[in-house]
Amino acid sequence: xxxxxxxxxxxxxxxxxxxxxxxxxxxxxxxxxxxxxxxxxxxxxxxxxxxxxxxxxxxxxxxxxxxxxxxxxxx
Amino acid sequence: xxxxxxxxxxxxxxxxxxxxxxxxxxxxxxxxxxxxxxxxxxxxxxxxxxxxxxxxxxxxxxxxxxxxxxxxxxxxxxxxxxxxxxxxxxxxxxxxxxxxxxxxxxxxxxxxxxxxxxxxxxxxxxxxxxxxxxxxxxxxxxxxxxxxxxxxxxxxxxxxxxxxxxxxxxxxxxxxxxxxxxxxxxxxxxxxxxxxxxxxxxxxxxxxxxxxxxxxxxxxxxxxxxxxxxxxxxxxxxxxxxxxxxxxxxxxxxxxxxxxxxxxxxxxxxxxxxxxxxxxxxxxxxxxxxxxxxxxxxxxxxxxxxxxxxxxxxxxxxxxxxxxxxxxxx
Numbered sequence: 001x002x003x004x005x006x007x008x009x010x011x012x013x014x015x016x017x018x019x020x021x022x023x024x025x026x027x028x029x030x031x032x033x034x035x036x037x038x039x040x041x042x043x044x045x046x047x048x049x050x051x052x053x054x055x056x057x058x059x060x061x062x063x064x065x066x067x068x069x070x071x072x073x074x075x
Numbered sequence: 076x077x078x079x080x081x082x083x084x085x086x087x088x089x090x091x092x093x094x095x096x097x098x099x100x101x102x103x104x105x106x107x108x109x110x111x112x113x114x115x116x117x118x119x120x121x122x123x124x125x126x127x128x129x130x131x132x133x134x135x136x137x138x139x140x141x142x143x144x145x146x147x148x149x150x151x152x153x154x155x156x157x158x159x160x161x162x163x164x165x166x167x168x169x170x171x172x173x174x175x176x177x178x179x180x181x182x183x184x185x186x187x188x189x190x191x192x193x194x195x196x197x198x199x200x201x202x203x204x205x206x207x208x209x210x211x212x213x214x215x216x217x218x219x220x221x222x223x224x225x226x227x228x229x230x231x232x233x234x235x236x237x238x239x240x241x242x243x244x245x246x247x248x249x250x251x252x253x254x255x256x257x258x259x260x261x262x263x264x265x266x267x268x269x270x271x272x273x274x275x276x277x278x279x280x281x282x283x284x285x286x287x288x289x290x291x292x293x294x295x296x297x298x299x300x301x302x303x304x305x306x307x308x309x310x311x312x313x314x315x316x317x318x319x320x321x322x323x324x325x326x327x328x329x330x331x332x333x334x335x336x337x338x339x340x341x342x343x344x345x346x347x348x349x350x351x352x353x354x355x356x357x358x359x360x361x362x363x364x365x366x367x368x369x370x371x372x373x374x375x376x377x378x379x380x381x382x383x384x385x386x387x388x389x390x391x392x393x394x395x396x397x398x399x400x401x402x403x404x405x
Binding site for chain 1: 295302342
């Protein structure tokens with residue numbers, strides 16, 4: 001799992017990264033819709049990757065979201 | 076040094092009526108906590124019944140003239156999304172209310188970027204030699220185009236006005252507007268739109284749907300484009316002035332949402348506490364927000380003479396811009 005992306009999610013959720021359960025949904029860990037946009041914008045700034053609206057969503061688990069973002073960075 | 080438009084005075088005016096988040100929560104499905112965490116807004120001002128944009132504009136203009144120590148200007152430029160009437164422009168009425176005579180006065184419409192477009196227009200009149208002194212006002216009765224039962228827009232917007240006096244000078248003077256960057260993208264017109272009441276709807280022969288007179292906004296997409304464009308535009312004026320980002324004392328961004336302001340600072344590589352914030356007290360006042368923020372920050376002693384300031388905005392159109400200046404001793 002990409003620890004840099006995980007750290008960003010933890011910062012947005014205001015929780016220690018170690019406390020985040022990959023099985024929890026993004027909504028469960030307390031991210032709102034603007035947090036998802038902030039993560040998308042951060043991906044654009046750091047990796048030049050454009051994440052479209054809806055590609056990150058509240059029903060995704062943290063594990064699924066990180067795997068998706070990893071794929072985009074790798075691609 | 077070349078002829079330049081120099082900021083010589085600033086003023087603002089807001090209605091007395093404070094509307095808190097808790098007051099809104101009694102009218103619609105929202106909470107103080109939801110509004111604060113999404114937007115950073117705690118309260119906003121609502122115009123009194125019977126007042127209009129020109130009333131706020133004239134008061135802000137009067138205070139800016141006083142700040143500049145002048146009682147006449149050669150032109151009035153009013154940035155507004157909410158003119159007193161669809162026709163004519165509101166600026167001539169404001170000029171008349173201020174007793175400024177039969178000078179040129181016109182409105183500029185670029186929604187939340189309007190004040191920056193107004194400054195560019197005013198500076199243009201000075202560059203042309205058409206004017207030695209211009210009063211540039213941003214004023215909005217924005218709550219008049221907001222459905223006060225819509226939880227996605229009603230908590231965000233407020234009413235207010237701010238103004239500056241620009242005087243002819245040269246680029247070495249404190250207050251000189253040193254660099255401009257402006258842009259627009261009409262493919263994003265539907266991000267922030269009032270569907271009814273314009274020629275597109277009237278010429279269709281189909282009556283406007285109920286609610287079409289109110290502004291609709293695609294918030295998340297606005298957030299994305301605002302952060303990217305405000306960052307890009309700020310970088311453009313930094314490149315033109317040759318300023319290092321670390322030398323910027325204040326980023327005075329359009330006050331739409333505290334999270335946009337923080338994200339722009341982060342993307343620019345600027346410390347978050349360099350982004351001035353007063354959206355908590357006034358909400359988003361569209362074209363009025365930047366001069367209102369400048370007057371607020373200078374009045375509180377936060378912005379001091381010699382400070383390097385980058386103004387930046389994004390709004391309906393879509394339109395955006397940035398302007399760099401060093402704060403003068405007013």
